[in-house]
Amino acid sequence: SYNTAGSPSVGKNVISVGAVMNGSRNGQNVNDGQEYMTWFSARGPSSDGRIKPDVVAPGGYLVSAGAKPGQQGECDPPSEASLPAAGATSTYGVNSGSGTSYATPVVSGAAAIIRQWFEWNLETGPMKSRTLFDGHAVRSLQTTISNPSAALIKAILINGAQYISYAQVDSNTYFVSWPYDDNQGFGRVNLLHSLPTESTNWEFEFYDDETISPNSEKQYTITVSNPVTDEGAVLVCPANEMEASITLVWTDPPNEIGCTACLINDLDLQVTQNSNSGGSSSISLHYPNGKGSVKDSVNNVERARFLTDVGDVLSISVSSQTGTMATSSQAYSLVIRTGCAEAVAETTAPSVSPSGSPSDSPSNQPSKMTSDLPSSVPSLPATPHPSGSPSSGPSISMQPTSMTQIELIAKFHQAMNGNLWTPDTWNIAGLAQPYDVCDLAGVSCTPYPDRRVKTIRLNQNNLSGTIPTEIALFSELEELLIERNEIGGTIPTEIGNMAKLMHLNLGRNGVGGTIPTEIGNLSNLFKFELNGNNLN
Numbered sequence: 001s002y003n004t005a006g007s008p009s010v011g012k013n014v015i016s017v018g019a020v021m022n023g024s025r026n027g028q029n030v031n032d033g034q035e036y037m038t039w040f041s042a043r044g045p046s047s048d049g050r051i052k053p054d055v056v057a058p059g060g061y062l063v064s065a066g067a068k069p070g071q072q073g074e075c076d077p078p079s080e081a082s083l084p085a086a087g088a089t090s091t092y093g094v095n096s097g098s099g100t101s102y103a104t105p106v107v108s109g110a111a112a113i114i115r116q117w118f119e120w121n122l123e124t125g126p127m128k129s130r131t132l133f134d135g136h137a138v139r140s141l142q143t144t145i146s147n148p149s150a151a152l153i154k155a156i157l158i159n160g161a162q163y164i165s166y167a168q169v170d171s172n173t174y175f176v177s178w179p180y181d182d183n184q185g186f187g188r189v190n191l192l193h194s195l196p197t198e199s200t201n202w203e204f205e206f207y208d209d210e211t212i213s214p215n216s217e218k219q220y221t222i223t224v225s226n227p228v229t230d231e232g233a234v235l236v237c238p239a240n241e242m243e244a245s246i247t248l249v250w251t252d253p254p255n256e257i258g259c260t261a262c263l264i265n266d267l268d269l270q271v272t273q274n275s276n277s278g279g280s281s282s283i284s285l286h287y288p289n290g291k292g293s294v295k296d297s298v299n300n301v302e303r304a305r306f307l308t309d310v311g312d313v314l315s316i317s318v319s320s321q322t323g324t325m326a327t328s329s330q331a332y333s334l335v336i337r338t339g340c341a342e343a344v345a346e347t348t349a350p351s352v353s354p355s356g357s358p359s360d361s362p363s364n365q366p367s368k369m370t371s372d373l374p375s376s377v378p379s380l381p382a383t384p385h386p387s388g389s390p391s392s393g394p395s396i397s398m399q400p401t402s403m404t405q406i407e408l409i410a411k412f413h414q415a416m417n418g419n420l421w422t423p424d425t426w427n428i429a430g431l432a433q434p435y436d437v438c439d440l441a442g443v444s445c446t447p448y449p450d451r452r453v454k455t456i457r458l459n460q461n462n463l464s465g466t467i468p469t470e471i472a473l474f475s476e477l478e479e480l481l482i483e484r485n486e487i488g489g490t491i492p493t494e495i496g497n498m499a500k501l502m503h504l505n506l507g508r509n510g511v512g513g514t515i516p517t518e519i520g521n522l523s524n525l526f527k528f529e530l531n532g533n534n535l536n
Helices: 100-121 150-159 405-415 434-439 469-473 493-497 517-521
Strands: 017-021 055-060 062-065 094-097 130-132 136-138 166-170 173-176 202-212 216-223 234-236 242-249 267-275 282-286 301-307 313-320 330-340 345-347 443-445 453-457 479-481 503-505 527-529
Touching: 017 100, 055 062, 055 100, 100 150, 150 202, 150 242, 150 301, 150 330, 202 216, 202 313, 216 330, 242 267, 242 313, 267 301, 282 301, 313 330, 405 434, 405 453, 405 469, 434 443, 469 493, 493 517
Parallel strands: 017 055, 453 479, 479 503, 503 527
Antiparallel strands: 062 094, 130 136, 166 173, 202 330, 216 313, 234 345, 242 301, 242 330, 267 282, 267 313, 443 453
């Protein structure tokens, strides 16, 4: 349940770790995989509303060391087939168990590797582009960091974290988990997305022990390009698979025990994206932690993650406003990653490397603002849990449609009287590509490269009108939450075609009629809320 994370894991400057299930292996196939948070893992937020846990890691039925003091020769098993079954004991020197106590050492080891990475790979003096791990480069615009701060290590861990998709209620029940929510926090730790290795396909910049004073701003500007090795090979990202991930962390001064507003120094991360892709220019403003178009005044960890493209200019602002700092200065760490989300193809064409330089002078911000809801989630299992056999209920026939994802979302907006929403942040006219809908407030999408609408969350947003029959054409939709609005009409029978729908909340509206029997076709639906309507 929520608000169960306790001391010391709710501390501002610690790394709080939740547990996800482990990947399936011999004897461990009771697990649903690392996209599912375990039922036993404590949830946030902290008492003052901060994101907890910070990250998650495998903690469900892990095989680990299992010393047996009374036994001689308790060695590792001779083969994988000899590993203990989930939760079982073994005559060998290994153990199978579960708990956040299993997940936390995973993250501790990852943090140690990050620190060791700096010691192994950075030289004395100003660091330039170097070949690291099979030709991949890391670039820094400051002197070598031989003693990385705790804030930098935390920022690197979080900047590479990957979103998970589900959280357990109990061993048999799941619901959709969102990035930055009180289940997964910033996501599952993955060092392949945090540090350059032979598998990474991005450019990486970091700043440690930067300082800022009250009512000031620092700017960092980079131009996005395809990653380049020192041998001159250009790593070309597939279409729509280039992203930016930027994380700001600072070690905030301590507050009193039991504080209700625990942040002492409130810094703000904001990214202005100037894009010229497709021959048209646009400016997008990205706020951190899924806040949409408002700043975060609660957390001392702020992350922005969004799609980008070659040639985009990213202006990264770290600022403090008047009255938001209690000390004369605050040190912080900043990590910037741009590049390919998935596999890449190599060419030998030259490319301009990204460059950046901090500046103490503020710059004028654009007036256009767009939502920065997360635009990437990890791949899901082939069959979502819980699963079931197809229902024997009535079948539904629907003619094929040529409606694009933009047309579908526009139809939903129109049918729900979007011009009356509070607030109406959906700029339908500004949608140029199908995946642009993934940046609309309350919308999240499936992973690259498909980028199909996966969840719509618009509770208490002044929706009215009726649910359009076209809603069923969102074939990947798993969650539709439109509670506490003023929606009328009836429940479309076409909803019975939404094979992947898991959670449908129409509560506290004005929906009438009867519940369609076609709902029985939804074999993956596990939560259906209809209270507070006018149903017969």
